[in-house]
Amino acid sequence: MRFKDVFSIIGPGMIGPSSSHTAGAVRLGRVARGLFGEEPKRAEIVFYGSLAATYSGHGTDLAVIAGLLAFDTDDERIPESLELAELAGMKIDFQTSSVPAVHPNTLTIKLSSGSRRSQMTGCSIGGGNIEVIEVNGFDLKFTANYPALIVYHVDRPGVLASLTRLLSDAGVNIGYMDVDRRARLGQAATVIEMDGAIPEKLLSEIKKLTHVKSLNYIDMNGGGPHCDSAL
Template identity: 75%
Template sequence: MRFKDVFSIIGPGMIGPSSSHTAGAVRFGRVARELFGIQPKQADVVFYGSLAATYRGHGTDMAVTAGLLRFDTDDERIPESLNLADALGMKVTFQTISGPAVHPNTLTVTLHSGRMRFHMMGCSIGGGNIEVVEVNGFDLKFTANYPTLIVYHEDRPGVLADVTRLLSDAGINIGYMDVDRKARLGQAATVIEMDGTIQDDLLKKVKRLVNVTGFSDIDLNGGVPK
Protein backbone atom coordinates (compact mmCIF):
# COMPACT_ATOMS: atom_id res chain seq x y z
CA MET A 1 0.00 0.00 0.00
CA ARG A 2 1.30 3.49 -0.85
CA PHE A 3 0.96 6.29 1.69
CA LYS A 4 -0.65 9.46 0.35
CA ASP A 5 1.23 11.95 2.54
CA VAL A 6 3.80 12.28 5.32
CA PHE A 7 1.07 12.32 7.98
CA SER A 8 0.10 8.77 7.00
CA ILE A 9 3.62 7.70 7.96
CA ILE A 10 4.03 9.74 11.15
CA GLY A 11 0.80 8.37 12.53
CA PRO A 12 -2.09 9.71 14.60
CA GLY A 13 -2.09 11.15 18.10
CA MET A 14 -1.60 8.09 20.26
CA ILE A 15 -0.87 6.50 23.61
CA GLY A 16 2.00 4.03 23.28
CA PRO A 17 5.49 3.63 21.84
CA SER A 18 4.77 2.53 18.27
CA SER A 19 2.44 3.71 15.52
CA SER A 20 2.41 0.22 13.98
CA HIS A 21 2.47 -2.00 17.08
CA THR A 22 0.24 0.23 19.22
CA ALA A 23 -1.85 2.76 17.28
CA GLY A 24 -2.43 0.37 14.38
CA ALA A 25 -3.44 -2.37 16.80
CA VAL A 26 -5.99 -0.06 18.45
CA ARG A 27 -7.46 0.72 15.05
CA PHE A 28 -7.56 -2.95 14.08
CA GLY A 29 -9.43 -3.88 17.25
CA ARG A 30 -11.83 -0.97 16.76
CA VAL A 31 -12.60 -2.00 13.17
CA ALA A 32 -13.29 -5.59 14.26
CA ARG A 33 -15.56 -4.39 17.08
CA GLU A 34 -17.57 -2.04 14.87
CA LEU A 35 -18.07 -4.68 12.19
CA PHE A 36 -19.15 -7.21 14.83
CA GLY A 37 -21.81 -4.76 15.94
CA ILE A 38 -21.99 -5.50 19.67
CA GLN A 39 -19.63 -5.84 22.62
CA PRO A 40 -18.24 -9.40 22.40
CA LYS A 41 -18.18 -11.78 25.32
CA GLN A 42 -14.87 -13.24 24.19
CA ALA A 43 -12.06 -12.11 21.90
CA ASP A 44 -9.27 -14.41 20.72
CA VAL A 45 -6.26 -12.56 19.34
CA VAL A 46 -3.38 -14.17 17.44
CA PHE A 47 -0.14 -12.29 16.74
CA TYR A 48 2.26 -13.26 13.95
CA GLY A 49 5.85 -12.32 13.12
CA SER A 50 7.10 -9.10 14.63
CA LEU A 51 3.94 -8.62 16.69
CA ALA A 52 4.37 -12.09 18.18
CA ALA A 53 7.91 -11.24 19.27
CA THR A 54 7.28 -7.81 20.77
CA TYR A 55 3.59 -7.48 21.66
CA ARG A 56 4.14 -7.38 25.42
CA GLY A 57 6.89 -4.75 25.29
CA HIS A 58 4.98 -2.53 22.88
CA GLY A 59 1.63 -2.98 24.60
CA THR A 60 -0.02 -4.45 21.52
CA ASP A 61 -2.22 -6.67 23.69
CA MET A 62 -3.53 -3.61 25.54
CA ALA A 63 -3.90 -1.73 22.25
CA VAL A 64 -6.05 -4.37 20.52
CA THR A 65 -8.19 -4.70 23.63
CA ALA A 66 -8.63 -0.93 23.76
CA GLY A 67 -9.89 -0.99 20.18
CA LEU A 68 -12.34 -3.73 21.07
CA LEU A 69 -13.62 -1.37 23.77
CA ARG A 70 -14.08 1.30 21.06
CA PHE A 71 -11.27 3.52 22.35
CA ASP A 72 -9.43 5.89 20.03
CA THR A 73 -5.65 5.76 19.58
CA ASP A 74 -5.08 8.64 22.00
CA ASP A 75 -7.39 7.43 24.78
CA GLU A 76 -5.63 7.64 28.14
CA ARG A 77 -7.41 4.46 29.28
CA ILE A 78 -5.46 2.26 26.84
CA PRO A 79 -2.93 1.07 29.51
CA GLU A 80 -5.87 -0.11 31.64
CA SER A 81 -7.79 -1.77 28.81
CA LEU A 82 -7.17 -5.36 29.95
CA ASN A 83 -8.58 -4.61 33.40
CA LEU A 84 -11.47 -2.65 31.92
CA ALA A 85 -12.34 -5.51 29.56
CA ASP A 86 -12.32 -7.93 32.46
CA ALA A 87 -14.59 -5.63 34.47
CA LEU A 88 -17.04 -5.59 31.55
CA GLY A 89 -17.05 -9.39 31.36
CA MET A 90 -15.12 -9.63 28.08
CA LYS A 91 -12.55 -12.42 28.12
CA VAL A 92 -9.53 -11.71 25.91
CA THR A 93 -6.97 -14.40 25.02
CA PHE A 94 -3.65 -14.01 23.20
CA GLN A 95 -1.68 -16.50 21.13
CA THR A 96 1.52 -16.13 19.09
CA ILE A 97 2.58 -17.83 15.86
CA SER A 98 6.13 -17.44 14.63
CA GLY A 99 5.59 -18.81 11.11
CA PRO A 100 5.29 -16.74 7.90
CA ALA A 101 2.33 -14.42 7.44
CA VAL A 102 1.05 -11.94 4.87
CA HIS A 103 2.99 -9.13 6.62
CA PRO A 104 5.44 -8.95 9.57
CA ASN A 105 2.77 -7.15 11.61
CA THR A 106 -0.10 -9.56 11.02
CA LEU A 107 -2.83 -10.36 13.53
CA THR A 108 -6.23 -11.99 13.69
CA VAL A 109 -9.17 -11.30 15.96
CA THR A 110 -12.04 -13.72 16.52
CA LEU A 111 -15.03 -12.36 18.42
CA HIS A 112 -17.77 -14.38 20.11
CA SER A 113 -21.10 -13.57 21.72
CA GLY A 114 -23.61 -16.38 22.06
CA ARG A 115 -24.01 -17.89 18.60
CA MET A 116 -22.49 -14.88 16.91
CA ARG A 117 -18.92 -15.22 15.65
CA PHE A 118 -16.72 -12.84 13.67
CA HIS A 119 -13.20 -13.37 12.34
CA MET A 120 -10.85 -10.80 10.82
CA MET A 121 -7.22 -10.96 9.66
CA GLY A 122 -5.07 -8.02 8.71
CA CYS A 123 -1.85 -6.12 9.23
CA SER A 124 -0.64 -2.94 10.84
CA ILE A 125 1.31 -1.34 8.01
CA GLY A 126 2.75 1.75 9.70
CA GLY A 127 1.66 5.21 10.71
CA GLY A 128 -1.34 3.81 12.57
CA ASN A 129 -2.76 2.46 9.30
CA ILE A 130 -4.11 -1.04 8.82
CA GLU A 131 -5.06 -3.26 5.92
CA VAL A 132 -7.68 -5.94 6.43
CA VAL A 133 -7.13 -8.99 4.20
CA GLU A 134 -9.78 -11.50 5.32
CA VAL A 135 -13.22 -11.33 6.94
CA ASN A 136 -15.21 -14.39 7.96
CA GLY A 137 -13.36 -16.63 5.52
CA PHE A 138 -13.62 -14.24 2.57
CA ASP A 139 -10.49 -12.68 1.05
CA LEU A 140 -11.48 -9.02 1.25
CA LYS A 141 -9.00 -6.15 1.34
CA PHE A 142 -9.80 -2.72 2.74
CA THR A 143 -8.36 -0.06 5.06
CA ALA A 144 -11.40 1.38 6.90
CA ASN A 145 -10.03 4.85 6.10
CA TYR A 146 -13.33 5.55 4.36
CA PRO A 147 -16.95 4.65 5.14
CA THR A 148 -17.04 0.94 4.40
CA LEU A 149 -19.88 -1.49 3.68
CA ILE A 150 -19.53 -5.28 3.62
CA VAL A 151 -22.40 -7.10 1.92
CA TYR A 152 -22.82 -10.87 2.27
CA HIS A 153 -24.83 -12.35 -0.56
CA GLU A 154 -25.47 -15.24 -2.89
CA ASP A 155 -23.30 -15.30 -5.99
CA ARG A 156 -26.05 -14.47 -8.45
CA PRO A 157 -26.28 -12.18 -11.50
CA GLY A 158 -27.41 -8.66 -10.71
CA VAL A 159 -26.74 -8.59 -6.96
CA LEU A 160 -23.86 -6.13 -7.17
CA ALA A 161 -25.71 -4.07 -9.75
CA ASP A 162 -28.61 -3.73 -7.30
CA VAL A 163 -26.29 -2.65 -4.46
CA THR A 164 -24.37 -0.13 -6.54
CA ARG A 165 -27.60 1.26 -7.98
CA LEU A 166 -28.87 2.00 -4.47
CA LEU A 167 -25.61 3.78 -3.64
CA SER A 168 -25.75 5.74 -6.89
CA ASP A 169 -29.37 6.77 -6.33
CA ALA A 170 -28.32 8.04 -2.88
CA GLY A 171 -25.53 10.12 -4.44
CA ILE A 172 -22.75 8.03 -2.89
CA ASN A 173 -19.58 7.57 -4.91
CA ILE A 174 -17.74 4.24 -4.74
CA GLY A 175 -14.00 4.59 -4.31
CA TYR A 176 -13.03 0.94 -4.07
CA MET A 177 -14.64 -2.50 -4.28
CA ASP A 178 -13.42 -6.05 -3.66
CA VAL A 179 -15.39 -9.29 -4.12
CA ASP A 180 -14.75 -12.89 -3.06
CA ARG A 181 -16.88 -16.01 -3.27
CA LYS A 182 -16.75 -19.50 -1.81
CA ALA A 183 -17.78 -21.18 -5.04
CA ARG A 184 -19.59 -20.42 -8.25
CA LEU A 185 -23.22 -19.55 -7.38
CA GLY A 186 -22.34 -20.07 -3.71
CA GLN A 187 -21.79 -17.66 -0.82
CA ALA A 188 -20.05 -14.38 -1.65
CA ALA A 189 -19.05 -11.16 0.04
CA THR A 190 -18.32 -7.69 -1.29
CA VAL A 191 -16.57 -4.81 0.46
CA ILE A 192 -17.21 -1.28 -0.75
CA GLU A 193 -15.33 1.85 0.35
CA MET A 194 -17.31 5.02 -0.26
CA ASP A 195 -16.84 8.78 -0.30
CA GLY A 196 -19.97 9.46 1.73
CA THR A 197 -21.66 8.17 4.86
CA ILE A 198 -24.28 5.49 4.31
CA GLN A 199 -27.50 6.25 6.18
CA ASP A 200 -29.72 3.79 8.07
CA ASP A 201 -32.55 3.99 5.55
CA LEU A 202 -30.15 3.01 2.78
CA LEU A 203 -28.85 0.08 4.82
CA LYS A 204 -32.43 -1.12 5.20
CA LYS A 205 -32.85 -1.06 1.43
CA VAL A 206 -29.64 -3.06 0.99
CA LYS A 207 -30.88 -5.60 3.54
CA ARG A 208 -34.13 -6.09 1.63
CA LEU A 209 -32.40 -6.87 -1.67
CA VAL A 210 -32.96 -10.33 -3.12
CA ASN A 211 -30.02 -12.70 -2.46
CA VAL A 212 -28.47 -10.41 0.19
CA THR A 213 -27.96 -12.47 3.36
CA GLY A 214 -26.39 -9.86 5.64
CA PHE A 215 -24.21 -6.79 5.91
CA SER A 216 -21.99 -4.80 8.25
CA ASP A 217 -20.73 -1.25 7.98
CA ILE A 218 -18.15 1.00 9.59
CA ASP A 219 -17.36 4.71 9.53
CA LEU A 220 -14.63 5.68 11.98
CA ASN A 221 -14.20 9.19 10.63
CA GLY A 222 -17.73 10.54 10.25
CA GLY A 223 -17.62 10.39 6.47
CA VAL A 224 -14.30 12.25 6.25
CA PRO A 225 -11.37 10.29 4.78
CA LYS A 226 -8.56 9.60 7.26
Protein backbone atom coordinates (compact mmCIF):
# COMPACT_ATOMS: atom_id res chain seq x y z
CA MET A 1 0.00 0.00 0.00
CA ARG A 2 1.18 3.54 -0.78
CA PHE A 3 0.58 5.91 2.14
CA LYS A 4 -0.65 9.34 1.03
CA ASP A 5 0.67 11.36 3.98
CA VAL A 6 2.45 11.07 7.32
CA PHE A 7 -0.87 10.69 9.15
CA SER A 8 -1.51 7.47 7.24
CA ILE A 9 1.57 6.05 8.97
CA ILE A 10 1.15 7.55 12.43
CA GLY A 11 -2.55 6.79 12.54
CA PRO A 12 -5.53 8.79 13.84
CA GLY A 13 -6.21 10.04 17.34
CA MET A 14 -7.30 6.92 19.17
CA ILE A 15 -7.91 5.01 22.36
CA GLY A 16 -5.94 1.75 22.38
CA PRO A 17 -2.49 0.27 21.92
CA SER A 18 -2.44 -0.25 18.14
CA SER A 19 -3.66 1.66 15.10
CA SER A 20 -4.00 -1.63 13.21
CA HIS A 21 -5.68 -3.70 15.92
CA THR A 22 -7.69 -0.90 17.53
CA ALA A 23 -8.30 2.19 15.38
CA GLY A 24 -8.74 0.18 12.19
CA ALA A 25 -11.11 -2.18 13.96
CA VAL A 26 -13.24 0.75 15.16
CA ARG A 27 -13.52 2.00 11.59
CA LEU A 28 -14.46 -1.46 10.32
CA GLY A 29 -17.19 -1.66 12.94
CA ARG A 30 -18.51 1.78 11.99
CA VAL A 31 -18.60 0.89 8.29
CA ALA A 32 -20.42 -2.37 9.04
CA ARG A 33 -23.00 -0.47 11.10
CA GLY A 34 -23.36 2.13 8.35
CA LEU A 35 -23.99 -0.57 5.76
CA PHE A 36 -26.54 -2.21 8.07
CA GLY A 37 -28.26 1.14 8.54
CA GLU A 38 -28.93 0.98 12.28
CA GLU A 39 -27.63 -0.41 15.56
CA PRO A 40 -27.89 -4.21 15.28
CA LYS A 41 -29.51 -6.49 17.81
CA ARG A 42 -26.98 -9.25 17.20
CA ALA A 43 -23.35 -9.16 16.07
CA GLU A 44 -21.11 -12.09 15.15
CA ILE A 45 -17.46 -11.20 14.60
CA VAL A 46 -14.99 -13.68 13.11
CA PHE A 47 -11.26 -12.92 13.45
CA TYR A 48 -8.63 -14.26 11.06
CA GLY A 49 -4.83 -14.30 10.98
CA SER A 50 -3.04 -12.31 13.67
CA LEU A 51 -6.34 -10.91 14.94
CA ALA A 52 -7.48 -14.42 15.79
CA ALA A 53 -4.50 -14.79 18.13
CA THR A 54 -4.41 -11.31 19.65
CA TYR A 55 -7.89 -9.75 19.43
CA SER A 56 -8.58 -9.95 23.17
CA GLY A 57 -5.18 -8.80 24.38
CA HIS A 58 -5.01 -5.90 21.92
CA GLY A 59 -8.57 -4.76 22.50
CA THR A 60 -9.74 -5.49 18.97
CA ASP A 61 -12.97 -6.96 20.35
CA LEU A 62 -13.66 -3.74 22.26
CA ALA A 63 -12.80 -1.68 19.19
CA VAL A 64 -15.11 -3.50 16.77
CA ILE A 65 -18.05 -3.22 19.16
CA ALA A 66 -17.26 0.45 19.73
CA GLY A 67 -17.56 0.95 15.97
CA LEU A 68 -20.91 -0.86 15.96
CA LEU A 69 -22.02 1.63 18.62
CA ALA A 70 -20.94 4.45 16.25
CA PHE A 71 -18.02 5.55 18.46
CA ASP A 72 -15.05 7.26 16.84
CA THR A 73 -11.45 6.07 17.20
CA ASP A 74 -10.69 8.49 20.06
CA ASP A 75 -13.89 7.93 22.05
CA GLU A 76 -13.07 7.42 25.74
CA ARG A 77 -15.93 4.92 26.04
CA ILE A 78 -14.15 2.31 23.89
CA PRO A 79 -12.82 0.33 26.92
CA GLU A 80 -16.43 -0.05 28.14
CA SER A 81 -17.94 -0.85 24.75
CA LEU A 82 -18.87 -4.44 25.58
CA GLU A 83 -20.75 -3.39 28.69
CA LEU A 84 -22.46 -0.54 26.84
CA ALA A 85 -23.48 -2.86 24.01
CA GLU A 86 -24.95 -5.29 26.52
CA LEU A 87 -26.91 -2.47 28.14
CA ALA A 88 -28.21 -1.56 24.68
CA GLY A 89 -29.46 -5.13 24.23
CA MET A 90 -26.89 -6.20 21.64
CA LYS A 91 -26.01 -9.90 21.61
CA ILE A 92 -22.36 -10.49 20.69
CA ASP A 93 -20.53 -13.61 19.55
CA PHE A 94 -16.76 -13.61 18.93
CA GLN A 95 -15.23 -16.40 16.86
CA THR A 96 -11.83 -17.21 15.38
CA SER A 97 -10.99 -18.95 12.12
CA SER A 98 -7.87 -20.68 10.85
CA VAL A 99 -8.92 -20.17 7.23
CA PRO A 100 -6.18 -18.20 5.41
CA ALA A 101 -7.12 -14.56 4.85
CA VAL A 102 -5.94 -12.02 2.30
CA HIS A 103 -4.41 -9.91 5.09
CA PRO A 104 -3.24 -10.84 8.63
CA ASN A 105 -5.66 -8.30 10.15
CA THR A 106 -8.90 -9.52 8.63
CA LEU A 107 -12.32 -9.87 10.22
CA THR A 108 -15.89 -10.60 9.19
CA ILE A 109 -18.82 -8.82 10.82
CA LYS A 110 -22.29 -10.38 10.57
CA LEU A 111 -25.16 -8.22 11.83
CA SER A 112 -28.85 -8.91 12.28
CA SER A 113 -32.05 -7.47 13.70
CA GLY A 114 -35.14 -9.61 13.23
CA SER A 115 -35.18 -10.75 9.60
CA ARG A 116 -32.66 -8.11 8.54
CA ARG A 117 -29.17 -9.44 7.77
CA SER A 118 -25.86 -7.93 6.66
CA GLN A 119 -22.30 -9.21 6.30
CA MET A 120 -19.03 -7.43 5.67
CA THR A 121 -15.41 -8.58 5.56
CA GLY A 122 -12.57 -6.10 5.83
CA CYS A 123 -8.92 -5.64 6.70
CA SER A 124 -7.10 -3.21 8.97
CA ILE A 125 -4.12 -2.38 6.79
CA GLY A 126 -2.12 -0.05 9.03
CA GLY A 127 -2.22 3.46 10.41
CA GLY A 128 -5.92 3.15 11.19
CA ASN A 129 -6.69 2.62 7.49
CA ILE A 130 -9.05 -0.11 6.33
CA GLU A 131 -10.09 -1.91 3.17
CA VAL A 132 -13.46 -3.58 2.81
CA ILE A 133 -13.21 -6.65 0.57
CA GLU A 134 -16.66 -8.26 0.73
CA VAL A 135 -20.22 -7.04 1.31
CA ASN A 136 -23.23 -9.36 1.47
CA GLY A 137 -21.58 -12.04 -0.62
CA PHE A 138 -20.14 -9.73 -3.27
CA ASP A 139 -16.39 -9.19 -3.70
CA LEU A 140 -16.32 -5.41 -3.48
CA LYS A 141 -13.28 -3.38 -2.44
CA PHE A 142 -13.34 0.14 -1.01
CA THR A 143 -11.64 2.13 1.75
CA ALA A 144 -14.49 4.26 3.19
CA ASN A 145 -12.13 7.25 3.11
CA TYR A 146 -14.66 8.88 0.81
CA PRO A 147 -18.47 8.73 0.57
CA ALA A 148 -19.34 5.29 -0.78
CA LEU A 149 -22.41 4.13 -2.65
CA ILE A 150 -23.21 0.44 -3.03
CA VAL A 151 -25.92 -0.38 -5.55
CA TYR A 152 -27.44 -3.87 -5.75
CA HIS A 153 -28.84 -4.52 -9.21
CA VAL A 154 -29.42 -7.06 -11.94
CA ASP A 155 -26.55 -7.54 -14.40
CA ARG A 156 -28.00 -5.98 -17.55
CA PRO A 157 -26.58 -3.78 -20.33
CA GLY A 158 -26.87 -0.08 -19.57
CA VAL A 159 -27.30 -0.28 -15.80
CA LEU A 160 -23.89 1.17 -15.00
CA ALA A 161 -24.19 3.74 -17.78
CA SER A 162 -27.49 4.98 -16.33
CA LEU A 163 -26.02 5.08 -12.83
CA THR A 164 -22.89 6.99 -13.77
CA ARG A 165 -24.90 9.37 -15.96
CA LEU A 166 -27.07 10.34 -12.99
CA LEU A 167 -23.99 11.02 -10.89
CA SER A 168 -22.34 12.99 -13.68
CA ASP A 169 -25.44 15.10 -14.33
CA ALA A 170 -25.53 15.92 -10.60
CA GLY A 171 -21.89 17.04 -10.68
CA VAL A 172 -20.64 14.11 -8.60
CA ASN A 173 -17.07 13.05 -9.40
CA ILE A 174 -16.36 9.32 -9.24
CA GLY A 175 -13.01 8.49 -7.67
CA TYR A 176 -13.24 4.70 -7.69
CA MET A 177 -15.58 1.94 -8.84
CA ASP A 178 -15.70 -1.83 -8.38
CA VAL A 179 -18.28 -4.32 -9.69
CA ASP A 180 -19.04 -7.96 -8.90
CA ARG A 181 -21.76 -10.32 -10.09
CA ARG A 182 -22.90 -13.75 -9.00
CA ALA A 183 -23.69 -14.92 -12.52
CA ARG A 184 -23.94 -13.58 -16.04
CA LEU A 185 -27.18 -11.57 -16.21
CA GLY A 186 -27.76 -12.44 -12.56
CA GLN A 187 -27.49 -10.48 -9.31
CA ALA A 188 -24.72 -7.90 -9.20
CA ALA A 189 -23.40 -5.11 -6.98
CA THR A 190 -21.40 -1.98 -7.68
CA VAL A 191 -19.51 0.19 -5.21
CA ILE A 192 -18.61 3.78 -6.07
CA GLU A 193 -16.44 6.09 -3.97
CA MET A 194 -17.04 9.77 -4.70
CA ASP A 195 -15.19 12.99 -3.95
CA GLY A 196 -18.19 14.50 -2.16
CA ALA A 197 -21.44 13.65 -0.44
CA ILE A 198 -24.58 13.01 -2.48
CA PRO A 199 -28.05 14.30 -1.49
CA GLU A 200 -31.05 12.20 -0.54
CA LYS A 201 -32.86 13.30 -3.70
CA LEU A 202 -30.14 11.77 -5.87
CA LEU A 203 -30.29 8.53 -3.89
CA SER A 204 -34.03 8.39 -4.60
CA GLU A 205 -33.40 8.87 -8.31
CA ILE A 206 -30.84 6.06 -8.31
CA LYS A 207 -33.30 3.71 -6.61
CA LYS A 208 -35.81 4.34 -9.41
CA LEU A 209 -33.41 3.15 -12.12
CA THR A 210 -34.48 0.03 -14.01
CA HIS A 211 -32.91 -3.16 -12.59
CA VAL A 212 -31.74 -1.44 -9.36
CA LYS A 213 -32.96 -3.46 -6.35
CA SER A 214 -31.59 -1.57 -3.35
CA LEU A 215 -28.63 0.48 -2.18
CA ASN A 216 -26.38 1.45 0.71
CA TYR A 217 -24.78 4.85 1.11
CA ILE A 218 -22.18 5.57 3.77
CA ASP A 219 -20.22 8.72 4.52
CA MET A 220 -17.69 8.35 7.34
CA ASN A 221 -17.02 12.09 7.19
CA GLY A 222 -20.34 13.02 8.71
CA GLY A 223 -22.92 12.54 5.99
CA GLY A 224 -24.51 9.58 7.75
CA PRO A 225 -25.60 6.20 6.36
CA HIS A 226 -28.52 5.37 4.14
CA CYS A 227 -29.72 1.81 3.75
CA ASP A 228 -32.84 0.41 2.13
CA SER A 229 -31.71 -3.19 1.69
CA ALA A 230 -32.57 -6.14 3.92
CA LEU A 231 -30.18 -8.85 2.78
